[in-house]
Each structure stands twice: as C-alpha cells, then as structure tokens.
Amino acid sequence: MNWTEVGPLSAIPQKGARVIETSDGDVAVFRTSTDEVFALFDQCPHKKGPLSQGIVYDKKVACPLHNWVIALDSGEATGPDKGCTRSFATKVDNGTVFIAL
Amino acid sequence: MKEKLVLIGNGMAGVRTLEEVLKLSPDKYEITVFGDEPYGNYNRIMLSPVLAGEKTINQIMINDLQWYQDNNITLHAGKRITKIDRVNCQVISEDGTVADYDRLLMATGSRPFILPIPGSDLPGVISFRDIADVDFMLETAQTHKKAVVIGGGLLGLEAANGLMIQGMDVTVVHLTDVLMNQQLDKPASDMMLEQLQAKGLKFLMQHESAAIEGDGRVERLLFKDGSSIDTDLVVMAVGIRPNAELAKSAGIYCERGIVVDDTMQTYDPKIYAVGECVQHRGLTFGLVAPLFEQAKVCANHLVHMGIARYMSSITSTKLKVTGIDLFSAGDFIGDESTEDLVFKDAARHVYKKLVIKNDQLVGAVLYGDTVDGAWYFQLMRDGTDVSSLREFMLFGQHHLGDSGHGAANAVDGLPDDAEICGCNGVCKGDIVKAITTESLFTLDEVKAHTKAAASCGSCTGLVEQLLASTLGSDFNDTPTKKAMCGCTDMSHGEVKAAIREQQLKSIPEVMQALDWKTSDGCHSCRPALNYYLLSTWPNEYVDDAQSRFINERVHANIQKDGTYSVVPRMWGGVTNARELRALADISDKYNVPTVKVTGGQRIDLLGVKKEDLPNMWADLSEAGFVSGHAYGKSLRTVKTCVGSEWCRFGTQDSTGLGINIEKMTWGSWTPHKFKIAVSGCPRNCAEATIKDLGVVCVDSGYELHVGGNGGIKVRATDFLCKVSTEEEVMEYTAAFMQLYREDAHYLERTAPWIERVGLKSVVSQLVDDPDNRKLLAERFYESQKNAQEDPWAQHAATQRENYIPIKQVG
Ligand code: SRM
Numbered sequence: 001m002n003w004t005e006v007g008p009l010s011a012i013p014q015k016g017a018r019v020i021e022t023s024d025g026d027v028a029v030f031r032t033s034t035d036e037v038f039a040l041f042d043q044c045p046h047k048k049g050p051l052s053q054g055i056v057y058d059k060k061v062a063c064p065l066h067n068w069v070i071a072l073d074s075g076e077a078t079g080p081d082k083g084c085t086r087s088f089a090t091k092v093d094n095g096t097v098f099i100a101l
Numbered sequence: 102m103k104e105k106l107v108l109i110g111n112g113m114a115g116v117r118t119l120e121e122v123l124k125l126s127p128d129k130y131e132i133t134v135f136g137d138e139p140y141g142n143y144n145r146i147m148l149s150p151v152l153a154g155e156k157t158i159n160q161i162m163i164n165d166l167q168w169y170q171d172n173n174i175t176l177h178a179g180k181r182i183t184k185i186d187r188v189n190c191q192v193i194s195e196d197g198t199v200a201d202y203d204r205l206l207m208a209t210g211s212r213p214f215i216l217p218i219p220g221s222d223l224p225g226v227i228s229f230r231d232i233a234d235v236d237f238m239l240e241t242a243q244t245h246k247k248a249v250v251i252g253g254g255l256l257g258l259e260a261a262n263g264l265m266i267q268g269m270d271v272t273v274v275h276l277t278d279v280l281m282n283q284q285l286d287k288p289a290s291d292m293m294l295e296q297l298q299a300k301g302l303k304f305l306m307q308h309e310s311a312a313i314e315g316d317g318r319v320e321r322l323l324f325k326d327g328s329s330i331d332t333d334l335v336v337m338a339v340g341i342r343p344n345a346e347l348a349k350s351a352g353i354y355c356e357r358g359i360v361v362d363d364t365m366q367t368y369d370p371k372i373y374a375v376g377e378c379v380q381h382r383g384l385t386f387g388l389v390a391p392l393f394e395q396a397k398v399c400a401n402h403l404v405h406m407g408i409a410r411y412m413s414s415i416t417s418t419k420l421k422v423t424g425i426d427l428f429s430a431g432d433f434i435g436d437e438s439t440e441d442l443v444f445k446d447a448a449r450h451v452y453k454k455l456v457i458k459n460d461q462l463v464g465a466v467l468y469g470d471t472v473d474g475a476w477y478f479q480l481m482r483d484g485t486d487v488s489s490l491r492e493f494m495l496f497g498q499h500h501l502g503d504s505g506h507g508a509a510n511a512v513d514g515l516p517d518d519a520e521i522c523g524c525n526g527v528c529k530g531d532i533v534k535a536i537t538t539e540s541l542f543t544l545d546e547v548k549a550h551t552k553a554a555a556s557c558g559s560c561t562g563l564v565e566q567l568l569a570s571t572l573g574s575d576f577n578d579t580p581t582k583k584a585m586c587g588c589t590d591m592s593h594g595e596v597k598a599a600i601r602e603q604q605l606k607s608i609p610e611v612m613q614a615l616d617w618k619t620s621d622g623c624h625s626c627r628p629a630l631n632y633y634l635l636s637t638w639p640n641e642y643v644d645d646a647q648s649r650f651i652n653e654r655v656h657a658n659i660q661k662d663g664t665y666s667v668v669p670r671m672w673g674g675v676t677n678a679r680e681l682r683a684l685a686d687i688s689d690k691y692n693v694p695t696v697k698v699t700g701g702q703r704i705d706l707l708g709v710k711k712e713d714l715p716n717m718w719a720d721l722s723e724a725g726f727v728s729g730h731a732y733g734k735s736l737r738t739v740k741t742c743v744g745s746e747w748c749r750f751g752t753q754d755s756t757g758l759g760i761n762i763e764k765m766t767w768g769s770w771t772p773h774k775f776k777i778a779v780s781g782c783p784r785n786c787a788e789a790t791i792k793d794l795g796v797v798c799v800d801s802g803y804e805l806h807v808g809g810n811g812g813i814k815v816r817a818t819d820f821l822c823k824v825s826t827e828e829e830v831m832e833y834t835a836a837f838m839q840l841y842r843e844d845a846h847y848l849e850r851t852a853p854w855i856e857r858v859g860l861k862s863v864v865s866q867l868v869d870d871p872d873n874r875k876l877l878a879e880r881f882y883e884s885q886k887n888a889q890e891d892p893w894a895q896h897a898a899t900q901r902e903n904y905i906p907i908k909q910v911g
Pocket residue numbers: 557658659660666668697698699700701702703705729730731732737738774776791792809810811812813814850
C-alpha cells in the first residue's frame with residue numbers, strides 16, 4: 001500500500017475530523033474517542049453533505065445536513081438509509097497518521 | 102456459559118420483551134421460546150383488519166421464523182407448556198420436550214371468557230382471539246349467512262364489522278344499553294349505534310343470552326326473556342381472563358392474574374411475567390400499550406440493569422372500524438369531584454366530553470371528531486394545568502391562540518399522497534406502508550424508516566396519529582415519559598434532575614452515573630447533555646465543542662453546498678454608514694456571493710468558505726461586530742420598531758429598549774432559539790406577539806407577552822403581565838429566560854414548553870412571586886458573566902487550525 005503522511009494524531013480533535021484537500025475533492029480523517037482513525041471521502045451519500053463537519057460517536061458520524069448516520073469503517077449509511085461513500089485505509093505510527101489514497 | 106432464558110407464550114408482550122433484551126444485551130442469554138400457536142410472532146391487533154379483508158396474515162407478521170434464527174433463538178412453535186418444575190428449573194411441554202432455565206418469562210396472554218350457558222360448546226360457537234378463529238370465521242362466511250356476536254365491546258364490534266364486510270347478516274347482542282361501556286358514555290354510544298346501524302349492522306341491546314341450541318351445530322340463540330334469534334355462527338366477545346392456570350398449577354402466587362411487582366417479577370424471583378396474564382397493583386390489562394411498557398421494564402431487569410420500574414399508565418382507545426371515529430382515554434365518566442365539558446352536535450354526529458379534576462384533564466371521550474385526541478391525551482399525561490385553556494379547549498387545539506394547525510390534523514381523512522412531513526417530503530401513503538410492511542410500532546421507528554418527523558419534528562403529532570389510526574391504538578406514545586434517545590431510558594426531566602442532584606459535571610460523568618447504553622452517546626443526546634451541563638453549572642462547565650452541531654461549533658450556519666453564512670449582530674436592527682461600509686468592504690475582500698437582509702433585521706453574508714471564516718471574523722471584530730448567533734440555540738435577535746423617537750404613534754423608546762435587552766441577553770445559551778421583539782405601540786410593527794418574548798409599549802408602560810413563534814406552527818403569545826418601567830422589563834426578561842433555561846427540555850421552544858407546563862405555572866413563578874422572580878433574574882445575570890465573550894474573536898485568535906485542511910495532496 002502507498003501510505004501518505006497526514007500529520008500528527010494530536011492535530012485531529014477526538015470525536016472530530018480534519019480534512020485533506022485532494023485534486024479529486026476533500027477527504028475527511030476522523031479520530032474517535034478511543035483514538036481510532038478512519039478516512040472517508042468528504043461527501044455524504046445523501047446530498048453530499050461534508051461529513052467532516054458532523055458529530056462523531058462510536059465508529060459513526062452524523063451528517064451535518066440531514067442527520068444520516070454513516071459508519072466510519074465502511075462508509076455505509078446505517079439504519080434504514082441506503083448509500084455508501086468511499087473509505088480509505090489509515091494507520092497510526094508513533095503518533096503520526098498515514099492514509100492510503 | 103451463557104445463562105438460559107425461557108419464554109412461555111410467543112405473543113406480543115413476550116416477544117417484545119425479548120426484542121428489548123436483545124437491544125440491551127444481545128449476547129447475555131441463550132433464549133428458548135415455547136408458543137402453542139404454530140407461527141412466528143404476529144400482530145394480534147391486526148386480526149380485525151384481516152377479518153375485514155383489509156390485510157392478509159402475511160402482512161401482520163412482526164417476526165417471522167428467520168428472525169428467530171438470526172437471533173439464535175430456539176423456537177418451539179406449536180408446543181404448549183403443561184408443567185413448570187420450579188425445583189429443577191425446567192419447563193415441560195405437552196409432547197415431552199424439556200428445557201432448563203436460569204430465568205423464566207411467562208407471557209401466556211389471556212383467554213376469551215366463554216359464557217357458561219348450555220350449548221356454548223357446540224360447533225359454530227367461537228371466540229375472537231387468534232389466527233385459527235379468524236380462519237374459521239372466514240370459512241363460515243363462505244358457506245353460511247347469519248352471524249351473532251355476543252358483546253358490543255371493542256372486540257365484538259370489530260368482529261361484527263368484519264363479518265358484515267365478508268357478506269354475513271350480523272346481529273350484535275349486548276347486555277346493557279351502552280356499547281363499548283368500558284370506553285364510551287351513553288350519548289357517544291347512541292351516536293355510534295345509529296351510524297353502525299346505517300352501515301347495516303343489527304343490534305339487540307339489553308338482551309341477556311340464556312342458551313345456544315342446535316343439532317350438531319349452532320342454529321339459534323335463546324334469551325332470558327324467552328325470545329330467540331336464528332344463526333349459523335356465534336362469536337363470543339364478552340371479555341378476557343388472564344391466562345394464569347399454568348402459573349397457578351406451578352404454585353406461583355396468583356390472584357386474578359399472575360401477581361408481579363414493579364419490576365415484573367413474580368413471587369418466584371427466577372420467574373418474570375408480562376402481558377395480559379399479569380396482575381400489577383390490582384390491575385389486569387387488555388391493550389398493548391401498557392404491555393410494551395412492561396416489556397421494557399422487564400428487559401431492563403432481565404439484563405441486570407435494574408433501574409426501571411413499571412408504573413401503571415393511562416391508555417387510550419380507538420375502534421378499528423373504518424368510518425367510525427372515536428377516541429377515549431382516562432376516567433371519562435367522572436364523579437362528584439370532577440367537572441364535565443360537553444359538546445354535542447347530533448346532526449353532524451359529533452360528541453365530545455372532557456372530564457376535569459383539580460384543573461387537570463383526567464378523561465376524554467370524542468366521537469366523530471377525534472382530531473384533538475392526541476392533544477388531550479398529551480395534556481392528561483403531562484398533568485398540564487388547564488385552567489387557562491378551559492374556555493376554548495373543547496373546540497380543539499387550533500382554537501388556542503393561533504397555533505393554526507387545526508384541520509391538517511385530521512389525518513384519517515387525508516388522501517395517501519398528502520404530504521405529512523414537509524421537511525423530508527414524506528406522504529401519508531409512505532408512512533402507512535412503512536408501518537404495515539415493516540411492522541413499526543413507535544415514533545422512533547417511523548422516523549428511522551421514513552424520515553418523517555425526523556427533522557423539524559412539527560409533524561410529530563400527525564405521525565403519531567397515523568400510527569394510532571393504522572395500528573388501532575395510541576400505544577407507541579403511551580409511556581408518560583419519553584426516553585431522551587436510544588442511549589438511555591431516562592427522560593429529559595430525569596436526566597436534568599440527576600445532573601443537579603448528583604452534582605454531575607461532565608458528559609462522561611453523566612453517562613457513567615446514569616448507565617448510558619452507549620459509550621459515546623449519539624448526535625441527539627450529546628448536544629442535549631452539553632446544554633444541560635452548561636445551564637446547570639454556568640461558570641464552571643467547560644463546553645464540549647465536539648458535542649455541538651456544526652453550526653454552533655464553528656459559529657456560522659452551514660449551507661447546502663458546505664459553505665457558511667455569517668450574520669453579525671446589528672443591535673436592535675439599527676446600523677449606520679460606518680458599519681455598512683465595513684460590511685461592504687469585507688464582502689468585497691472575501692468575494693461574498695450573496696448579501697441579504699434577514700427576517701431578523703440584520704445582514705447575512707452567504708456563501709463563505711470555511712477556511713475564510715477566521716480571517717473574516719478578525720476583520721469583523723476590528724470593525725466592532727460580534728457574532729449574531731444566527732446559528733445557535735441561544736438568543737437570536739431583538740427586533741424593534743422605530744418607536745417614540747420618530748414614529749408619530751410611538752409611546753416609548755422601543756428601539757433603545759430593544760438594544761438594551763439585546764446587550765443584556767446576547768451570548769446566552771437556551772434550550773432552543775430565543776427571539777425577542779419590542780414594538781412601540783399596539784400597532785405592533787415589530788411583530789412582538791409571535792416572539793418567545795414580546796414587549797408591546799403602551800402609554801402607561803409595557804405589556805409583556807410570552808411563548809409565541811412564527812415558523813411552521815404559528816403561535817401567538819400569551820399575555821404575561823403589564824409593568825410600568827424599563828427596569829422591570831429587564832428583570833422580567835432575565836427571569837423569564839432563566840425559567841425557560843432551567844425548565845424546558847433541550848430543543849423545546851417556548852411555545853411547546855408553555856403548552857406543556859401551562860401558562861399558570863409561569864405566571865405563578867414570575868408574576869405572583871416577586872422573590873422568586875428576583876432569584877431567577879440573578880441566576881441569569883450570574884450565568885451571563887462569562888458568556889458575552891465574542892466567539893468569533895476567540896476562534897479567530899486561537900482556533901484557526903480547525904478551519905483549514907490538515908494537508909493538501911495533488
Ligand atoms: C437567514 C434567515 C432567513 C432570511 O434570509 O431572512 C433564516 C434562515 C434560517 N432559518 Fe429561520 N431564518 C431567519 C429568520 C426566521 C424568522 C423571522 C424572525 O426571526 O423574525 C422565523 C420565524 C419566526 C420564529 O422563529 O418564530 C424563522 C423560522 C425558522 C424556523 C422555524 C422555527 C419554529 O419554531 O418553528 C427554523 C427551523 C428550526 O429552527 O428548527 C428556522 C431555521 C433556519 C435555518 C437556520 C435553517 C438551518 O438550520 O440551516 C436557516 C439558516 C440559513 C442561514 O444559514 O443563514 N427558521 N426564521 C433569517 C435569519 C434571521 C436572523 O437575522 O438571525
């Protein structure tokens with residue numbers, strides 16, 4: 001896998017996210033309350049809401065526009081909603097976050 | 102090894118308890134179910150629509166066999182338990198199957214009562230309880246003509262209606278002169294009788310059955326007075342008895358039903374019971390609403406969480422006969438200590454009776470016009486003081502103030518393509534279909550599946566009515582308290598009280614002390630907890646940004662394309678050339694695509710990129726602006742009119758007063774947004790009477806109005822009181838806001854809050870009790886001490902990194 005360095009874990013708030021700007025659009029990098037890191041394409045499968053701006057809990061994020069809840073590990077909408085957004089592999093090495101874009 | 106849980110009775114209450122157990126702790130038990138009906142779990146309530154040909158058996162399955170497999174539940178369908186061996190903790194079925202238990206749950210339901218008269222065992226005499234009964238009735242309708250239903254209660258009338266629709270000639274025999282005497286009084290019953298007769302049903306009122314005769318099969322029914330009626334079918338619907346024989350034979354303490362305590366435990370601590378088979382505090386049950394509540398409590402104890410208690414609750418009833426609208430709840434007969442409000446219009450077939458006791462609504466019967474049933478039921482459950490409503494309440498909620506959503510509540514009459522949820526574009530047909538095909542029971546389930554009522558929530562009442570009319574009874578919202586969200590069983594009120602009483606000071610502390618079911622909470626409880634902590638411990642609690650909705654986290658409103666809007670405060674709607682010039686320059690500098698005057702008398706700069714926000718705010722701060730909190734559950738705007746300074750009618754300086762109020766109140770967090778307006782005279786150009794707090798200046802002083810809003814359900818304010826000085830206006834404003842902050846639930850605006858607690862409670866705490874008012878106002882000033890720091894300036898100075906990408910690639 002081709003790992004790209006994102007930055008220090010501490011730069012992402014717990015239960016929050018930061019954004020990587022790429023030529024294909026933004027990618028949201030999430031950090032959970034247990035310091036797991038996940039990355040999703042920053043567009044909600046519903047109407048493209050910026051998931052990076054949502055409320056994060058467990059391994060989920062609630063989209064800021066209409067509250068769809070998206071699973072951070074798979075990018076799948078949870079519950080009765082149907083839809084999926086692209087997810088990316090991540091790892092944390094010595095406090096530094098990497099992503100496979 | 103997992104503990105073993107055995108359920109006897111594969112019906113509505115038992116399986117609902119299992120669902121609750123699985124929700125709380127999916128792996129706790131190895132579960133085995135015995136049911137003497139040879140099916141999965143079905144919705145017994147819907148047998149009436151099946152009989153009436155409106156539904157099929159497949160459509161009323163709640164959990165099919167696959168569900169049992171998916172959840173690793175062993176189902177013995179068609180096996181009846183005949184013995185419980187409490188010494189060895191085993192149950193034994195008719196065919197000899199044995200199952201061990203660590204915990205046993207009994208949900209054996211009830212048995213139809215069969216009149217002990219000669220001939221009641223003849224073929225062709227049945228009851229109306231299960232699929233087999235319905236199958237038998239449907240077959241009989243194919244081959245025979247005449248049917249008699251004994252019992253003009255809910256069940257009897259639904260059976261009679263179904264048989265009539267299947268083409269039979271049906272007569273209902275009833276003992277008294279009031280149909281559905283558990284639910285109706287005489288006037289309502291008379292109207293219903295007339296309408297059912299018009300549909301083609303026949304009635305023999307005040308007839309007591311004596312015997313059934315026939316040669317090998319029922320042929321006629323004889324009465325005590327010597328008369329008789331020929332018939333091919335007799336359906337007995339004269340009541341139910343708790344099915345407690347099995348428990349009795351096992352030596353478990355029973356009276357009329359299996360006696361349980363508030364935790365649904367029987368006298369044997371290993372054995373629990375729920376549903377129609379139980380007797381709780383002397384009462385037995387016959388509707389599903391309380392059973393579902395019992396299921397919740399029982400599950401809580403089965404997984405050893407041990408915090409819930411079952412308290413009997415009032416239930417409401419509807420009849421599932423198309424074209425007959427009736428609603429009944431609580432004590433609708435009344436006694437010497439109660440008063441009746443009655444409305445009757447025989448020509449329109451409308452009858453309403455409300456029973457009031459000690460200024461509270463305790464019972465209601467509605468016939469013909471049931472639009473307001475849900476509202477009355479709510480008033481009953483909340484124990485609202487109705488003294489200020491009683492003048493109009495009989496005419497319905499839409500007659501109160503201008504909360505104009507009246508006729509739209511008549512959901513039953515709406516066509517399928519009528520839009521119910523305007524936010525998510527969900528039609529009546531979609532909701533009804535979801536309720537029936539997905540077997541939904543609760544508001545939350547409908548929200549999750551259809552998104553109806555999931556956004557602004559103003560259609561919640563309509564969705565609840567649809568649930569009620571589709572399912573037959575109002576059961577989903579029966580619990581007197583509503584849990585905050587799926588993460589807890591506690592209500593908003595209970596959580597707030599616990600925060601104060603147990604001195605809980607952070608979100609993790611609350612979740613731990615109150616046994617939250619999830620580790621992080623969810624997007625619905627976390628913002629609420631953050632607010633309750635903030636308002637309870639004002640200068641102490643450290644705000645948790647990650648528990649705020651994006652708008653409040655970044656102090657700007659997110660737009661549909663992910664950009665933001667920026668609305669600076671414009672005190673009292675007054676500006677000047679210097680401010681306007683600064684706004685113009687800033688708009689140019691950041692290429693703001695749209696500059697708009699808002700409905701709140703200030704200027705909105707729309708379409709700003711997130712990364713530009715900190716710089717823009719720094720510029721706005723420098724020009725003297727602070728955030729307008731157009732995004733917050735907080736003080737929004739104070740609208741004013743020009744007032745005595747310019748206007749030829751102005752009586753007081755409404756503009757100046759509005760500015761003073763805004764300077765005092767800005768920056769305060771509230772349960773929902775809070776809007777104020779000050780008008781200079783009763784012409785009311787600032788629209789003060791549709792604000793959370795409105796001041797209308799008059800010659801002799803200031804009228805204060807509260808609890809109004811525009812929005813989806815317009816509600817005009819209630820008049821609070823009149824005061825004579827600006828100082829008093831300020832004190833009342835602070836005190837009213839504080840009362841609202843302390844008392845309302847998160848996301849409850851002042852209008853629904855006042856409708857819930859009653860205006861009288863606000864008047865008594867604010868107007869009648871000056872000392873309390875002063876204390877409230879002081880608590881408001883105290884919590885404002887550190888609240889008026891401009892968040893924009895703060896973020897521009899200290900939080901820039903959160904607004905820019907962590908990295909750029911490619
Ligand atoms: C900008 C503005 C429309 C305009 O261009 O005039 C506006 C815009 C929004 N309103 Fe409003 N409302 C605006 C004045 C009003 C008014 C008029 C007023 O304040 O006098 C009302 C009716 C009066 C009232 O609230 O009682 C109004 C009733 C609502 C409601 C319904 C509230 C209700 O209780 O039913 C919502 C929905 C909600 O809050 O849940 C809402 C929600 C919204 C939101 C915040 C929707 C959202 O969550 O994104 C919109 C944000 C747009 C944005 O990013 O700026 N807006 N909104 C007005 C901003 C006023 C301001 O200066 O702060």
